[in-house]
Amino acid sequence: MTDSQQVRVRFAPSPTGYFHVGGARTALYNWLFARQREGKFILRIEDTDRERSDESWTGGIVSALTWLGITWDEGPFHQSERRPLYDAAVATLLDRGHLYACDCTREIVEARTKDRATPGYDGFCRDRGLEPGIGKALRFRVPDTGITTVHDLVRGDVEFANETIEDFIIVKSNGDPLYVLAVVVDDIDMKITHIIRAEEHLPTTPKAVLIWQALDAAPLPLFAHLPVLVNEKRQKLSKRRDRVAVEDYRQLGYLPEALRNYLCLLGWSPTEDREVLTIEEMISEFRLEEVNRSPAFFDEKRLAHFNGLYIRALSDEEFIERSRPFISGEHALWTERQFDEGLFRSLAPLVQARIATLGEIPGYVKFLFAAPFEMDEPSFEKAVRRDELAVTILSEARSAYAKAEFEVEELKELLISIGEQHDRKLAKTQAPVRVATMGSTVGLPLFESLVALGREEVLRRIDGAILRANEEG
RNA sequence: GGCCCCAUCGUCUAGAGGCCUAGGACACCACCCUCUCAAGGUGGAGGCACGGGUUCGAAUCCCGUUGGGGCUACCA
Numbered sequence: 001m002t003d004s005q006q007v008r009v010r011f012a013p014s015p016t017g018y019f020h021v022g023g024a025r026t027a028l029y030n031w032l033f034a035r036q037r038e039g040k041f042i043l044r045i046e047d048t049d050r051e052r053s054d055e056s057w058t059g060g061i062v063s064a065l066t067w068l069g070i071t072w073d074e075g076p077f078h079q080s081e082r083r084p085l086y087d088a089a090v091a092t093l094l095d096r097g098h099l100y101a102c103d104c105t106r107e108i109v110e111a112r113t114k115d116r117a118t119p120g121y122d123g124f125c126r127d128r129g130l131e132p133g134i135g136k137a138l139r140f141r142v143p144d145t146g147i148t149t150v151h152d153l154v155r156g157d158v159e160f161a162n163e164t165i166e167d168f169i170i171v172k173s174n175g176d177p178l179y180v181l182a183v184v185v186d187d188i189d190m191k192i193t194h195i196i197r198a199e200e201h202l203p204t205t206p207k208a209v210l211i212w213q214a215l216d217a218a219p220l221p222l223f224a225h226l227p228v229l230v231n232e233k234r235q236k237l238s239k240r241r242d243r244v245a246v247e248d249y250r251q252l253g254y255l256p257e258a259l260r261n262y263l264c265l266l267g268w269s270p271t272e273d274r275e276v277l278t279i280e281e282m283i284s285e286f287r288l289e290e291v292n293r294s295p296a297f298f299d300e301k302r303l304a305h306f307n308g309l310y311i312r313a314l315s316d317e318e319f320i321e322r323s324r325p326f327i328s329g330e331h332a333l334w335t336e337r338q339f340d341e342g343l344f345r346s347l348a349p350l351v352q353a354r355i356a357t358l359g360e361i362p363g364y365v366k367f368l369f370a371a372p373f374e375m376d377e378p379s380f381e382k383a384v385r386r387d388e389l390a391v392t393i394l395s396e397a398r399s400a401y402a403k404a405e406f407e408v409e410e411l412k413e414l415l416i417s418i419g420e421q422h423d424r425k426l427a428k429t430q431a432p433v434r435v436a437t438m439g440s441t442v443g444l445p446l447f448e449s450l451v452a453l454g455r456e457e458v459l460r461r462i463d464g465a466i467l468r469a470n471e472e473g
Numbered sequence: 474g475g476c477c478c479c480a481u482c483g484u485c486u487a488g489a490g491g492c493c494u495a496g497g498a499c500a501c502c503a504c505c506c507u508c509u510c511a512a513g514g515u516g517g518a519g520g521c522a523c524g525g526g527u528u529c530g531a532a533u534c535c536c537g538u539u540g541g542g543g544c545u546a547c548c549a
Binding site: 232274305350446 | 497512
């Protein structure tokens with residue numbers, strides 16, 4: 001390609017399972033590159049294998065990309081709808097002698113090559129002059145000598161000796177084209193200039209180059225093979241064994257901008273030790289040539305850190321809006337009637353400062369809305385049963401709060417003075433009250449929470465705790 | 474097995490021959506702040522896989538070893 005050409009990249013996932021973070025990273029890099037070069041980003045669904053494709057997965061890809069803010073300029077195209085193009089390319093290749101029919105079954109090929117030093121197809125049908133047709137696959141005649149070079153922007157030139165590449169199948173015996181052919185035909189047809197994809201595709205790239213050259217229809221694209229994302233055991237992220245679905249992270253309460261930022265940093269980094277980047281900064285600073293070559297571990301802890309950063313950067317109002325899916329609807333721990341938006345708003349900033357994912361919100365405010373009131377037993381044991389002064393403090397707090405102004409400072413001062421009478425610091429005094437009213441030793445600041453609960457409920461819960469401590473203690 | 478890729482703290486990375494006494498971030502530890510828990514602040518521990526070269530000088534270049542990974546389907 002030349003510099004004057006418009007940049008055209010594509011993201012081409014196969015709809016064979018949940019859309020995962022590795023795919024999202026690949027899509028993001030393609031998208032950033034296209035935006036930076038003012039080119040086009042094309043979405044193409046690689047569903048040449050009908051038996052392995054499912055329309056529902058395509059919907060998942062589309063919604064995940066949309067959620068991440070990765071928009072496409074053309075598509076989504078489906079390979080399954082572009083069959084005529086592949087057939088025409090096959091005709092051309094056949095015409096030029098690049099293909100030959102083969103009727104060897106997989107078993108026969110394996111039996112024949114089992115003892116040979118070089119595995120793979122042995123070229124048995126190369127010169128048998130079989131007539132193409134149903135029941136026979138079409139293989140690409142790979143040159144016996146020479147080198148096929150892949151020009152890769154992140155790895156440099158990668159060379160493959162042609163003798164190590166087998167005569168691979170391009171059309172199945174049932175007439176269906178294979179991915180290796182479809183991808184090349186589509187990339188040529190869509191005038192793709194840069195192929196940015198995961199490293200796992202690198203070994204098949206020389207085959208694509210060979211087909212591309214045999215078709216002789218367009219200059220070769222530039223490649224960029226991104227390092228794979230791995231799990232803690234340093235194996236390629238797998239849909240089967242690892243939690244990788246973008247949708248899962250969405251459900252857990254990760255912000256798309258945080259996931260995007262984290263993903264951007266898995267394999268590339270900007271200068272000056274910066275890590276939090278706006279989308280504009282990513283677009284202007286991203287460089288394919290600076291992408292790392294080694295596999296990167298997808299670290300959820302680090303992702304959570306970024307998510308916390310992004311959550312804390314939200315304005316009060318934005319935080320409330322982002323919270324909605326987690327505080328109402330079918331996943332809420334309470335009914336719509338039990339929920340009170342005003343009360344939630346009053347405590348929201350305190351929640352916002354404490355969480356790393358939006359999914360943690362319910363845990364912080366369930367003491368306010370969920371019925372029946374849930375008591376954490378270990379907390380009760382620790383702060384009430386094992387504290388001989390707990391019941392005394394609860395009783396005194398109850399009396400004081402019964403007639404107090406229900407306001408943060410007032411409630412705090414009252415508890416401080418109760419503590420002083422028993423020579424206790426507030427940290428210790430507040431524990432039984434917190435557990436009695438909020439159900440746990442940990443949680444939101446106590447006095448703000450008491451105000452939200454209201455006098456009546458606070459007194460009721462303290463009474464309940466005293467009763468419970470006495471009857472079971 | 475064959476082909477290919479890779480190799481800086483546990484993790485993500487900065488580093489393109491002298492700026493490195495190897496920088497930042499997550500996680501971890503300590504302290505500060507503090508009504509609990511977080512958040513925030515300060516500090517700490519922790520790394521160039523190994524061996525040869527090249528060079529006045531190597532984390533940086535070359536070769537080898539070792540280790541990891543990917544691919545090896547009439548899947549994508």
